[in-house]
Amino acid sequence: xxxxxxxxxxxxxxxxxxxxxxxxxxxxxxxxxxxxxxxxxxxxxxxxxxxxxxxxxxxxxxxxxxxxxxxxxxxxxxxxxxxxxxxxxxxxxxxxxxxxxxxxxxxxxxxxxxxxxxxxxxxxxxxxxxxxxxxxxxxxxxxxxxxxxxxxxxxxxxxxxxxxxxxxxxxxxxxxxxxxxxxxxxxxxxxxxxxxxxxxxxxxxxxxxxxxxxxxxxxxxxxxxxxxxxxxxxxxxxxxxxxxxxxxxxxxxxxxxxxxxxxxxxxxxxxxxxxxxxxxxxxxxxxxxxxxxxxxxxxxxxxxxxxxxxxxxxxxxxxxxxxxxxxxxxxxxxxxxxxxxxxxxxxxxxxxxxxxxxxxxxxxxxxx
Amino acid sequence: xxxxxxxxxxxxxxxxxxxxxxxxxxxxxxxxxxxxxxxxxxxxxxxxxxxxxxxxxxxxxxxxxxxxxxxxxxxxxxxxxxxxxxxxxxxxxxxxxxxxxxxxxxxxxxxxxxxxxxxxxxxxxxxxxxxxxxxxxxxxxxxxxxxxxxxxxxxxxxxxxxxxxxxxxxxxxxxxxxxxxxxxxxxxxxxxxxxxxxxxxxxxxxxxxxxxxxxxxxxxxxxxxxxxxxxxxxxxxxxxxxxxxxxxxxxxxxxxxxxxxxxxxxxxxxxxxxxxxxxxxxxxxxxxxxxxxxxxxxxxxxxxxxxxxxxxxxxxxxxxxxxxxxxxxxxxxxxxxxxxxxxxxxxxxxxxxxxxxxxxxxxxxxxx
Numbered sequence: 001x002x003x004x005x006x007x008x009x010x011x012x013x014x015x016x017x018x019x020x021x022x023x024x025x026x027x028x029x030x031x032x033x034x035x036x037x038x039x040x041x042x043x044x045x046x047x048x049x050x051x052x053x054x055x056x057x058x059x060x061x062x063x064x065x066x067x068x069x070x071x072x073x074x075x076x077x078x079x080x081x082x083x084x085x086x087x088x089x090x091x092x093x094x095x096x097x098x099x100x101x102x103x104x105x106x107x108x109x110x111x112x113x114x115x116x117x118x119x120x121x122x123x124x125x126x127x128x129x130x131x132x133x134x135x136x137x138x139x140x141x142x143x144x145x146x147x148x149x150x151x152x153x154x155x156x157x158x159x160x161x162x163x164x165x166x167x168x169x170x171x172x173x174x175x176x177x178x179x180x181x182x183x184x185x186x187x188x189x190x191x192x193x194x195x196x197x198x199x200x201x202x203x204x205x206x207x208x209x210x211x212x213x214x215x216x217x218x219x220x221x222x223x224x225x226x227x228x229x230x231x232x233x234x235x236x237x238x239x240x241x242x243x244x245x246x247x248x249x250x251x252x253x254x255x256x257x258x259x260x261x262x263x264x265x266x267x268x269x270x271x272x273x274x275x276x277x278x279x280x281x282x283x284x285x286x287x288x289x290x291x292x293x294x295x296x297x298x299x300x301x302x303x304x305x306x307x308x309x310x311x312x313x314x315x316x317x318x319x320x321x322x323x324x325x326x327x328x329x330x331x332x333x334x335x336x337x338x339x340x341x342x343x344x345x346x347x348x349x350x351x352x353x354x355x356x357x358x359x360x361x362x363x364x365x366x367x368x
Numbered sequence: 369x370x371x372x373x374x375x376x377x378x379x380x381x382x383x384x385x386x387x388x389x390x391x392x393x394x395x396x397x398x399x400x401x402x403x404x405x406x407x408x409x410x411x412x413x414x415x416x417x418x419x420x421x422x423x424x425x426x427x428x429x430x431x432x433x434x435x436x437x438x439x440x441x442x443x444x445x446x447x448x449x450x451x452x453x454x455x456x457x458x459x460x461x462x463x464x465x466x467x468x469x470x471x472x473x474x475x476x477x478x479x480x481x482x483x484x485x486x487x488x489x490x491x492x493x494x495x496x497x498x499x500x501x502x503x504x505x506x507x508x509x510x511x512x513x514x515x516x517x518x519x520x521x522x523x524x525x526x527x528x529x530x531x532x533x534x535x536x537x538x539x540x541x542x543x544x545x546x547x548x549x550x551x552x553x554x555x556x557x558x559x560x561x562x563x564x565x566x567x568x569x570x571x572x573x574x575x576x577x578x579x580x581x582x583x584x585x586x587x588x589x590x591x592x593x594x595x596x597x598x599x600x601x602x603x604x605x606x607x608x609x610x611x612x613x614x615x616x617x618x619x620x621x622x623x624x625x626x627x628x629x630x631x632x633x634x635x636x637x638x639x640x641x642x643x644x645x646x647x648x649x650x651x652x653x654x655x656x657x658x659x660x661x662x663x664x665x666x667x668x669x670x671x672x673x674x675x676x677x678x679x680x681x682x683x684x685x686x687x688x689x690x691x692x693x694x695x696x697x698x699x700x701x702x703x704x705x706x707x708x709x710x711x712x713x714x715x716x717x718x719x720x721x722x723x724x725x726x727x728x729x730x731x732x733x734x735x736x
Contacts, residue, residue: 002402004394011613015395023617024392026372027383027565029695034370061567062430065612066592097591191613197395199429199567199615221589223465224434242700244433245559247567248380249391250618327397332610 005321006348008357009329010141010302011169012191012198013345015253019196022256023249030246039234042251045258046202049171049194049266050186052178057204058234059254060187060225061247064168067187067201069097070225071164072135074205074213075185078102081131083124083161085116087147088140089332090166098135101221106131112334113304115297116147118155125159132212134161138176139169141192142332144304144341145297146174150181157182162209168192171202172261173273173301173345184209190250193273193301195346196257199250257346273300276349280342283358287365292339301349303342304335311368313337319364326360373689374716376725377697378509378670379537380559380566381713383621387564390624391617398614407602410619413626414570417539417562417634418554420546425572426602427622428555428593429615432536435555435569437465438593439532440503442573442581443553446470449499451492451529453484455515456508457700458534466503469589474499480702481672483665484515486523493527500580502529506544507537509560510700512672512709513665514542518549525550530577536560539570540629541641541669541713552577558618561641561669563714564625567618625714641668644717648710651726655733660707669717671710672703679736681705687732694728 087110098105134156138149156163162184170176172193191198220226232241277300292304307313320326329341455478466473502524506517524531530552538544540561559566588594600609645668660672675681688694697709
């Protein structure tokens with residue numbers, strides 16, 4: 001049997017017991033008429049969480065990276081330009097996927113640990129008037145940075161581009177308003193601030209995005225992720241068409257996690273994440289440690305902390321894991337060895353989690 | 369709360385209670401060192417079930433259709449010919465995916481309800497000496513037909529093609545020997561004879577297949593399904609590289625289902641499926657009903673039964689669902705309205721299931 005951990009890394013976060021229990025409900029057939037109501041209800045909960053009225057709002061049957069790929073393969077056709085603002089691992093992944101779509105990614109690079117600068121993006125949009133989309137990561141999980149999604153989506157609109165937003169770590173943890181901000185396409189994950197197990201990726205496409213999909217000259221290169229086929233199953237009501245076998249039990253879990261979010265109220269969830277971040281910050285700074293990201297751009301749910309000079313960062317993580325059954329994350333790419341990533345996401349965003357983490361970190365640093 | 373059904377359609381099948389319980393175990397991090405041993409153990413169980421020693425044997429983090437797409441996007445490059453033997457829905461799907469890969473599918477059509485004829489396939493292979501692969505469905509779930517996988521893989525070898533085998537409904541239910549039969553690439557599903565919930569697709573690539581992947585001129589068009597990246601995570605041991613967040617709890621479920629299979633012994637599982645099929649056959653024939661498929665090619669785990677003249681097939685299925693909470697499947701494509709599909713898969717392949725189904729069907733037909 002695997003050990004029971006407290007999950008305070010970059011995700012998965014701790015899963016609510018009710019969500020695990022939901023996952024173990026008896027499996028039902030993916031075409032069962034009783035399942036239609038469930039699907040409709042789940043999509044409505046997703047619309048609540050995303051603050052959107054987009055009819056095309058549904059969970060992709062695979063993790064967040066597949067959600068990213070879904071958005072790009074549906075929106076991009078070979079030869080089309082897409083501007084991608086890159087300030088971490090996940091925008092880099094978008095560039096790679098866009099290239100595999102035969103599209104032409106125009107990458108705007110920002111230093112890791114800093115947000116996307118809308119002014120720089122605007123320059124690039126000006127220089128690439130044929131670009132069809134602007135993509136960026138709202139909450140960059142690899143660095144703990146929040147970028148200004150509302151401003152970037154407004155820019156996209158000004159330059160006649162569709163906006164594609166990575167909200168994998170945002171959803172449930174910080175303010176996110178699909179309709180108000182004019183987000184055209186968004187994808188997220190289940191294992192961050194929703195606190196369901198990993199495995200699904202909620203996505204939402206607005207009418208402008210679906211119009212672009214509808215007028216494609218070629219079908220999307222992925223059959224599994226083809227939004228026209230997916231909406232035939234998810235949006236078909238009683239007449240829905242079989243596409244693939246939906247991951248029923250994972251959908252139960254997501255549904256339960258979204259109910260918990262709705263019961264709390266999404267604004268309350270945002271506030272809880274902010275408040276536990278403040279508590280962690282105080283403790284971290286009292287310990288003489290520093291944050292990697294400037295205060296204005298810090299994600300409350302993903303805290304990048306500088307590893308002090310002379311500290312063996314991997315040894316600290318091992319100590320936490322072995323002595324406290326506590327997982328925190330390492331740095332990636334240029335930040336490997338330089339930061340720890342402490343997640344306060346969903347069920348892991350509580351005062352108790354903060355206290356445990358501070359205590360464990362204190363013990364680990366004393367042990368060095 | 370959704371009703372609790374008895375699942376005797378084309379899948380999902382009933383899930384073992386132990387498997388549901390495993391799915392509800394506490395989520396662990398996908399990069400946790402304790403998770404490495406689990407992953408290795410899971411892949412070893414998959415090798416047992418597939419009768420292979422292929423080191424590249426792992427579960428794709430999405431349902432069977434994504435497993436199909438994974439095999440095709442990795443093996444095929446634009447312009448390459450692939451011969452696809454088509455006798456039902458799923459081979460048709462392969463044709464569509466191959467086309468989206470930019471490959472040139474050469475489709476060999478067979479009547480739905482009949483197996484793939486190796487002689488006809490050989491003619492086509494002769495006529496297409498440049499074809500790089502031969503793909504077919506071992507157990508065609510849409511019709512209940514078994515094709516001769518060993519003979520077809522031998523043919524592929526004779527004509528210097530890689531064999532790609534759809535074993536979604538085969539695995540655990542009928543004889544399947546990846547190494548002995550010379551299968552180069554195989555994909556399967558969890559929700560059929562393994563009786564885990566839907567959501568994952570076990571795949572296995574042998575060395576010849578991986579050599580073809582290694583010498584690609586372009587990367588596979590799917591990043592999410594790129595086998596070189598997937599093996600970096602699944603096969604990397606302690607040095608594994610993060611690719612996507614693995615669906616931890618679904619993997620727990622698959623692991624538990626494979627343990628149950630191994631405890632029973634896979635040959636015993638094949639025999640159990642055969643024996644319950646014989647019992648169903650007797651009952652079905654006693655009722656005056658007929659099978660759609662010739663005895664030699666019938667899948668014991670998926671029984672296609674002709675709808676008697678004048679019977680409202682949908683009304684019968686609704687009766688079973690409403691009066692018995694029993695799901696059976698409808699026909700697809702040219703067989704829609706003409707057959708029922710009765711699954712005896714995994715945990716749903718028991719004498720009790722057969723008795724329930726026969727009783728319910730008798731009642732439904734009397735009710736007509």
